Amino acid sequence: MKHLYALLAPLALFSGKVFAVDEKTRAEIEKLAEDSPIKDVDDIFNILKTIVQYAYTIFFILAVLFILIAAFNFLTAKGDSAKVQSARDQIKWAVVAVIIALISVGAAEIINNFISDPLGS
Secondary structure, three states: OHHHHHHHHHHHHOOOOOOOOOHHHHHHHHHHHHHOOOOOHHHHHHHHHHHHHHHHHHHHHHHHHHHHHHHHHHHHOOOOHHHHHHHHHHHHHHHHHHHHHHHHHHHHHHHHHHHHOOOOO
């Protein structure tokens, strides 16, 4: 719970005009904000970038595993149409995993551009 407060504390610093907060609470929030790993907008993007890199890696590993399993199924199908169809479906889902991985990288860049320069100026 303390970590949640530490992550939300920087946002709370700017909400003083919107939400009524007494001085004791404000002091506690500012103390938590000092310990927060998020100090500016670039820190948010770095966290997002790390998450996307993990997702990207996991999806590509899964895609390679699906392709290897599908290749094994093709080799062992021996003309069985059900096994051949299963192998085709596995390759289809491997392609979906690759597409999701590529979209996640593109989405991270789009979000970075939006956060860094929301008006495009």
